Amino acid sequence: MTYLRTWPNGAPEAAPVLLCLPQAGASALQFQDWQRRLGSRATVCAVQLPGREDRWGEPAPSGIAEVVGAVVAELADAGLLGRPLVVFGDSLGGLIAYEVARAVGPSALVVCVCRAPVHWARQGGLREDDVERLAAASVAGSDLPPELAAELRDIAAEVLRRDAALSATFREVPGAEPLRCPVYAWGALADETVTPAQLDDWRAVTTGPLHRHDFDGGHRVSREDPGALLGRLSHVLADLAEEEPS
Template sequence: MGSWISTWPSGPGEATLPALLCLPPAGAGCRQFRAWTAALDGVGQVYGAQLPGRENRWGEPMPRTFDEAVEAIAAELRPVVAGGRRLVVFGHSFGGLLGYEIARRVRPTALVVSACRAPAHWDGAGRGIVDDDTELDKLFDTAGLDPSFLDEDTRALMVAMLRKDAVLSLSYAHSPGAPLSVPVHAWRADGDDTVTARDLAGWAAVTTAAFRVHHVDGGHHAVLRRPQTLLEHLAGLLRDAAVPAGTA
């Protein structure tokens, strides 16, 4: 793939399997999803969307706007989908918002979001991260990180990346337009105090197809920290995507 999408080998025949595009939360890279390849071996191939300023794209400049990032990722996906490859899109937190806008441009078979406000509820989200160190400390806490155990340089790098993504999110303006026509699955941890049940329920408005809410226990990043239940769900969606329409 190109610079915006990473792929990892998972075994023979992977090119004929549906693809799973994974979009990480703010301040993170996509390498964390490489571990998912073993769980989805023989079911789907894992793709990771990689924004600049992290991991293998450390020295590259950030996109100027949210839409610029979405268009760049969608441009690399269009040939894949045009070639007949089925696609499931998954995004966590900020990655869920990216995933939604990508799904509007490159029609997947399903969209899965976790710990993510519905697009109409997103306006202004991330402003506290840009302006307030207290909000940053809260974010470290929800990620299960104690800033006091991070050395100064590591914390500074993490803060810089989080703030860059937060600035990018502030350039997002929701434009409803035509709803999606694919199923949307929204995941939330019951202990997440940054995304309310109402924020999650708002996803029902973005699609004319099925909408489902899924719950786990824990905080904002619980779905990623203990992904087994999510991976089982994604495997089912990938298996369904592999079945030609009208033959199930």
């Protein structure tokens, strides 16, 4: 089964590509609505990791390097690497997005509620308390019967533990060439997981500019209130379109 998911969009062949990597435990499906909202302004291409939805029964990848290699190969096969490319990653997805960006040299890297790579290297991957907290958040506020909510929470925890193991495979490469593209590091004012200082440290990964912004909301801001985030992404995409030669 392939990693990349796309949806009909009517975008011209020269339109920017928005490659999206979801939060831990999440899937590519949330980005189908992003394609609907962005329309022909971009081709939204989302990464579906093994172990969820249509890839539920597949084995977990051996590490982030395996995921990056597969995603880059599929982008090349689809002819998407010759177009302006924005790589977007949400939380853990931001860490994988960074590794993809190192491999392909995109037009821009956008990370949301994701601490800078130096902090992943120091603190390791997602911990068990992260798994339990995120699993509980996935059913918080629902009207589901308690038994069903508990079952869904356990399923979410199983997927999150896979992603925790994946995150633990990240290693900084001493002396690695920095990115040259702009990096957009976005946070959420009520996020109790990622601090402003951890977002500020994205400055170290690129020779290009760092653009910082904090949204209202918490760690799940991309799913609970994506409107403001998509508005800013639209500006990033529009700036790329303006930079392209006519």
